[in-house]
Amino acid sequence: MSIELQKIAKSYADNLVLQDISVQIQTGEFFAIVGPSGCGKSTLLRMIAGLIPISAGILKIDNQVVNQLPPQQRKLTMVFQNYALFPFLNVHDNVGFGLKARKLAPVKVEKRVKEALELVNLSEFAARKPRELSGGQRQRVALARAIASDAKICLMDEPLSNLDAQLRGKMRSEIRELQQRLGLTLIYVTHDQIEAMTMADRIMVLNDQQIQQVGTPTEIYQRPQNAFVAGFFGTPRINLLPVQHAVAKQLVVDESLTVNLNQPLPAGKYYLGIRPNDLRADFASEKTNAALRNLEYLGTQSVIHAELDNGQLVRVTVDGKLTAGINQRLLVTAEQNFIVFNEQQQAVLFAERGKQIGTTSNQQLQEA
Amino acid sequence: MIEAHSKRQKILEYTVLLILTIFILIPFILGFWTSFLPTADISKGALWSSHLSLDNYVAAITQTPIIRYLFNSLVVSILTMLAQLLFCSMSAYAFVFLKFKGRDGLFYLVLATMMLPFEAEVIPNFATVRSLNLLNHYAVMVVPFLTSAFGIFMLRQAFLQIPTEVKEAADVEGLSHWQFYARVVLPYSRISLLTLAAYSFLASWNQYLWPMLTTFSDNFRPVQDGLRQLQSQETFNNWGMIQASAAIVVIPTLLVLFIGQHYFKSGLNEGAVK
Numbered sequence: 001m002s003i004e005l006q007k008i009a010k011s012y013a014d015n016l017v018l019q020d021i022s023v024q025i026q027t028g029e030f031f032a033i034v035g036p037s038g039c040g041k042s043t044l045l046r047m048i049a050g051l052i053p054i055s056a057g058i059l060k061i062d063n064q065v066v067n068q069l070p071p072q073q074r075k076l077t078m079v080f081q082n083y084a085l086f087p088f089l090n091v092h093d094n095v096g097f098g099l100k101a102r103k104l105a106p107v108k109v110e111k112r113v114k115e116a117l118e119l120v121n122l123s124e125f126a127a128r129k130p131r132e133l134s135g136g137q138r139q140r141v142a143l144a145r146a147i148a149s150d151a152k153i154c155l156m157d158e159p160l161s162n163l164d165a166q167l168r169g170k171m172r173s174e175i176r177e178l179q180q181r182l183g184l185t186l187i188y189v190t191h192d193q194i195e196a197m198t199m200a201d202r203i204m205v206l207n208d209q210q211i212q213q214v215g216t217p218t219e220i221y222q223r224p225q226n227a228f229v230a231g232f233f234g235t236p237r238i239n240l241l242p243v244q245h246a247v248a249k250q251l252v253v254d255e256s257l258t259v260n261l262n263q264p265l266p267a268g269k270y271y272l273g274i275r276p277n278d279l280r281a282d283f284a285s286e287k288t289n290a291a292l293r294n295l296e297y298l299g300t301q302s303v304i305h306a307e308l309d310n311g312q313l314v315r316v317t318v319d320g321k322l323t324a325g326i327n328q329r330l331l332v333t334a335e336q337n338f339i340v341f342n343e344q345q346q347a348v349l350f351a352e353r354g355k356q357i358g359t360t361s362n363q364q365l366q367e368a
Numbered sequence: 369m370i371e372a373h374s375k376r377q378k379i380l381e382y383t384v385l386l387i388l389t390i391f392i393l394i395p396f397i398l399g400f401w402t403s404f405l406p407t408a409d410i411s412k413g414a415l416w417s418s419h420l421s422l423d424n425y426v427a428a429i430t431q432t433p434i435i436r437y438l439f440n441s442l443v444v445s446i447l448t449m450l451a452q453l454l455f456c457s458m459s460a461y462a463f464v465f466l467k468f469k470g471r472d473g474l475f476y477l478v479l480a481t482m483m484l485p486f487e488a489e490v491i492p493n494f495a496t497v498r499s500l501n502l503l504n505h506y507a508v509m510v511v512p513f514l515t516s517a518f519g520i521f522m523l524r525q526a527f528l529q530i531p532t533e534v535k536e537a538a539d540v541e542g543l544s545h546w547q548f549y550a551r552v553v554l555p556y557s558r559i560s561l562l563t564l565a566a567y568s569f570l571a572s573w574n575q576y577l578w579p580m581l582t583t584f585s586d587n588f589r590p591v592q593d594g595l596r597q598l599q600s601q602e603t604f605n606n607w608g609m610i611q612a613s614a615a616i617v618v619i620p621t622l623l624v625l626f627i628g629q630h631y632f633k634s635g636l637n638e639g640a641v642k
Contacts, residue, residue, distance in 0.1 A: 046536070049536075049540060050539075051536050051539055051540070070539075070542075071539045071540045071542065072539070072540065072541065072542025073542075076540070077540060078536065078537065078540045080533040080536070080537065081533075082531065082533055083533075084531060084533035084534045084536065084537040086534070086552060086555075086556070087556065088555040088556060088558070089555075097541065097551075098540075098541030098542065098543075101541055101542065101543050101547055101551070102541070102542060145537075149541070
């Protein structure tokens with residue numbers, strides 16, 4: 001079942017929380033909504049679920065306007081960050097709770113609960129109470145509850161944030177696998193860019209009450225439409241360096257840190273976005289333009305925090321074998337993979353291995 | 369040095385506690401003890417007798433309507449308790465899960481009634497029940513106590529502890545308010561409900577002033593007033609028997625507290641949310 005959002009907005013009194021949210025989510029799509037805390041992503045999810053009213057705009061599920069429908073008539077299920085299990089019921093009854101409330105025949109309830117528990121590998125825990133389970137198991141009970149309801153749309157509100165890193169990785173692939181096996185249309189809210197990148201078919205980035213970009217993980221990473229999206233995705237964070245001046249077909253951050261353009265840009269203020277792995281650090285060079293401030297060892301690679309002589313801080317990824325002392329001098333140079341942002345921090349140019357593409361959506365974005 | 373200090377402090381603390389315990393327990397033990405003594409010995413002020421027996425208990429049960437009093441109290445207390453559980457939980461549900469205009473104002477109004485001492489309500493209440501022709505009946509001891517501001521307040525606080533996600537999950541599952549109330553809210557808050565049950569049962573059991581004013585016959589008189597009745601009815605006060613009756617009357621109170629204590633364990637709601 002597809003979901004369509006048309007110019008959805010939410011405001012509390014005079015306080016605008018979300019505006020102009022339009023997107024079409026396809027049947028069977030894994031759709032992630034990503035953004036920093038307080039960007040309204042959970043609010044958006046609750047509006048889709050029908051838990052809070054929509055202030056403006058149209059919400060369609062399966063081509064039907066559902067703005068006024070109560071949650072249960074929207075035929076969807078929801079998984080919450082803190083699981084929202086019923087502590088006084090055992091696992092089996094938790095999963096079958098909604099089915100019983102909807103007066104489904106006991107035989108059917110039994111069958112669905114059994115299947116759902118099998119899918120999440122919790123069959124042998126059916127008689128346990130939630131308090132006797134670990135965090136990961138509790139979240140799997142919540143998943144089983146969603147599966148058992150047989151709805152084709154599933155909404156998840158940061159379902160993995162309460163789990164530890166290792167378990168999160170495991171659950172990520174479990175959820176993805178379940179979604180594909182059951183053909184669910186899944187809307188997944190998270191603040192974790194890695195979750196969104198690894199799981200989603202498409203990602204919606206929210207910030208400042210509005211959509212920043214909607215696209216596949218590759219599009220979001222390689223063609224971020226603005227500096228916010230570029231900064232939100234990718235670790236370590238992208239470097240966003242003010243261009244000191246643009247000379248003809250060259251953007252200069254400092255004397256040695258420059259990139260070349262195929263075509264000159266109109267005059268103006270620009271920011272150069274370069275991912276840390278597209279910068280080079282040379283400690284052997286005689287000419288230097290920066291000093292090492294910190295070195296984070298991550299195993300196969302390390303992240304250098306260096307201060308350019310003009311005061312700019314840059315992050316550079318280098319080989320993990322590199323050893324260097326604090327304040328050691330180095331030369332930072334750029335590869336020809338970069339993104340150019342204009343003064344409003346909208347992307348105007350993407351450069352990959354010499355190929356350079358200007359943006360057309362730029363104009364449109366500025367208006368928004 | 370520190371250990372010696374903390375040890376001295378502990379000794380001090382326990383001494384104080386012990387003294388307080390003795391102060392509280394002595395009247396109780398004394399009362400219980402005298403219930404085994406013959407009245408002749410009690411009148412002499414003796415605390416020891418060679419005739420310890422259960423005779424007083426036999427006398428209390430056979431010669432006085434104490435059993436009837438107990439039955440009356442039991443009926444009234446159980447009815448009051450059940451009514452309070454139902455009505456307080458329903459009002460509390462409305463104050464927590466329903467959104468309506470003036471909800472908070474109404475709640476503060478309910479709270480404000482807690483400020484009024486019951487004695488201040490006695491006369492208007494008496495006039496009301498008299499015109500309703502309820503005097504000298506079980507109803508007169510139940511109707512004014514069908515709900516309580518304290519109970520509403522206590523359950524509202526308990527219901528507020530239910531995570532919003534649990535309500536949202538119930539909404540998504542399509543539970544109506546009645547279903548959510550009966551299947552989620554009540555079981556979720558069962559500890560608070562048990563507490564309120566024990567509290568309202570005991571409060572009703574220990575009522576004295578109101579039944580004294582509104583009941584005139586042994587058919588409806590509850591225990592606390594019955595006890596008082598025993599004292600004045602006899603030409604000479606059979607203190608041993610009165611003590612025995614008092615001891616019998618205390619038993620249900622102890623039972624409620626004892627059973628209640630078993631349930632007042634924390635941690636039963638763990639696992640709902642992280």
